[in-house]
Amino acid sequence: MPRTDPDSTRDCPMWCAGHEDDQEPMPPHWHRNEGVIVSVVERRRATLGAGPAPLLAEDFVVALEQDAQATYLYIGPLEDGRRFFAVTLDSAQRLHSAIAAALKAPK
Numbered sequence: 001m002p003r004t005d006p007d008s009t010r011d012c013p014m015w016c017a018g019h020e021d022d023q024e025p026m027p028p029h030w031h032r033n034e035g036v037i038v039s040v041v042e043r044r045r046a047t048l049g050a051g052p053a054p055l056l057a058e059d060f061v062v063a064l065e066q067d068a069q070a071t072y073l074y075i076g077p078l079e080d081g082r083r084f085f086a087v088t089l090d091s092a093q094r095l096h097s098a099i100a101a102a103l104k105a106p107k
């Protein structure tokens with residue numbers, strides 16, 4: 001739930017999901033929205049060839065995060081916080097355009 005305390009709302013973006021973590025005392029140093037879970041099938045090998053690449057089904061989190069530097073789009077496996085992708089919103093927009101163009105390519 002977004003924070004409703006008038007003294008803290010100026011510190012949290014509207015999309016912040018709150019701070020049930022160890023960021024106390026306030027103000028928080030970073031913010032995160034609730035995000036969405038997306039089921040994906042991932043190829044874990046960087047290169048193709050030498051036989052079929054193993055494919056793994058996983059749940060990924062797509063979320064917004066913010067710290068003192070920037071707001072980021074975060075994408076990473078729900079069960080593995082070591083692997084993630086976090087880019088600024090401008091970068092995410094460029095990737096979004098590139099991904100949309102790639103998906104329009106003939107199949």
Ligand SMILES: [Zn+2]
Pocket residue numbers: 011012013016017018019028030031032
């Ligand atoms: Zn917050």
